[in-house]
Amino acid sequence: MSTKNIEEKQYLLRFKCDTKSHLTVLDHDVCMTQCPEKFCTVFCPAEVYKWEGKRMQVGYEGCHECGSCRIGCPYQNIKWEYPKGGHGIVFRLA
Amino acid sequence: MSEKFDVIVVGAGPAGTSCAFVCAKNGLNVLLIERGEYPGSKNVMGGVLYRKQMEELIPEFWKEAPLERPVIEQRFWMMDKESVVQFGYKGLEWGQEPYNNFTVLRAQFDQWFARKAVETGALLINETVVTECIVENGKVIGVRTDRPDGEVYADVVVLADGVNSLLGKQLGFHKEFRPDEVALTVMEVVNLPKEKINDRFNLEENQGCTVEIFGDSTKGNLGTAFLYTNKDSLNIGVGTTLSSMIKAKLKPYDLLDYLKTHPMVKPYLEGGESAEYLAHLIPEGGYRSVPKVAGNGVVVVGDAAQLVNAIHREGSNMAMSSGKMAAEAIIEAKKDDNYSEASLNRYKDALYGSFIMKDLEKYKDAAHIFEKHPQYLRDYVPMMNRAASKFFTVDGTSKREKQKEVLKSVTDERGTFKVLKDIYRAWKAVK
Helix, strand or coil, rough: CCCHHHHHHHCCHHHHECCCCEEECCCCCCCCHCCCCCHHHHHHCCEEECCCCCCCCHHHHHHCCCCCHHHHHHCCEEEEECCCCEEECCCCCC | CCCEEEEEEEEHHHHHHHHHHHHCCCCCCEEECCCCCCCCCCCCCCCEHHCCCHHHCCCCHHCCCCEEEEEEEEEEEECCCCEEEEEEEECCHHHHCHHHHHHHEEEHHHHHHHHHHHHCEEEEEEECEEEEEECCCCCEEEEECCCCCEEEEEEEEEECCCCCCHHHHCCCCCCCCCCCEEEEEEEEEEEEEHHHHHHHCCCCCCCEEEEEEEHHHHCCCEEEEEEEECCCCEEEEEEHHHHHHHHHCCHHHHHHHHCCCCCCHHHHHCCCCEEEEEEEECCCCHHHHCCCCCEEEEEEEEEHHCCHHHCECHHHHHHHHHHHHHHHHHHHHHHHHCCCCHHHHHHHHHHHCCCCHHHHHCCCCCHHHHHCCCCHHHHHHHHHEEEEEEEHHCCCCCHHHHHHHHHHHHHHHHHHHHHHHHHHHHHHCCE
8 A cells, every 4th residue: 555644655765763863852842932843843854843832752663864954944943963873763774 | 003004085975986996996095984874775766877077987887887867858847737738869879789778776876886996905884973174283084983993093094074064164165055055855766667667757778757837836045946757666755955945934845745746657667666765965056055165184075065956956977086186186195295275276177177167167156057047947937838838738729829829928027127037047057
């Protein structure tokens, strides 16, 4: 079947998850007080970021490691590292 | 691991592996470091690999590399909501040696290519992140990795660490990229039986087709979509500059689903089975975004150096060429045992004298102009569709009258002066 939403898309992927997040929101207050749009929750291609009313939930386990959130956050509020060697997303095809 | 190599290459994508391959072939002691489980496991590409630059590294590679299909037809679609204006080229000469380009699946191709570098003598270490360059007296002398005791030394470190190039940033070779300098692209691999692909794209055995789709594929935003044929799957993807994505509040996967269900696209995918979903950034800043590419004991190649020609969808070929040029500069530098910036600038000179920087220079204003003036994809593509529909609909109006109407509808919508200005601006951007 052809996927119809992001949950189905993410389900196609293989991840070798690290126990520690490679993505860190530096200051959740910045998201709350300065960023009404919460851009990262919109453009992140894996829906890693979810706003939970008071803080940003970071589902790093499903990250594609594209780097968009680091570049796209208007407040440079995301610390972005690579997952530990051999961890994170494992593309099998393209 | 505190060994010393002639060359350490960070990243086993097309740029890094090319550099490692050429260095190893010339007898240098090369360490190739890859952060993924295997080369290709972190890499994404729409899928077109050009023959020319690959052949310069491995002659007749098509006889053994894991390729999908040689591309014999390239189509371009200017797509509106319920219509499309098409043009393209199909030529059987592209279906035989020496070929023009091929579709590939990167996870397979990159593994094969890295294996070639290893067979030539390079040492490949997977599952290792380089966390920083070791700098001493203003000179890069090695790298620190995330392995225990993970320091390794070399005369030259090659940064082939991809679009995010955290290492280049650490060295101050470039600032953080802006959202208008990168394109966020998502794609899906959709499995479909070979016979169906051949029927739907009018292909025979071992013939491939690529379709570039402009206009409604990005809802008029600055970007493109693509539909490429593999052996028994299709790659369908779409991307826009990150800045456009932000401005239009687009979710990339929603845009992909919009494309997949678009009435002009849907019939091609019917009955297909999604196999993988992938997201990646493409460096599209062009000429002005190319960072410093050589320093004391260090060079930067491929995506890490922003070497992508977005207008002609060329990237992996530029990566390979830059990797090869970097290797040649390193080999020369070794002859006089001088790895200073001045010596490694041989690479910079070669790069700037090559098709890569000439092409990037040609289009240096294009991305900026199309970002600043969104009417090209947003307004003109629908206009072209309406004009074509009007012109080709037989309704008793004379052809001369139709021509007049079509011209008038265009100038009415935007005004004659604006149209002329738009044309001039676009021509200047790509001339």
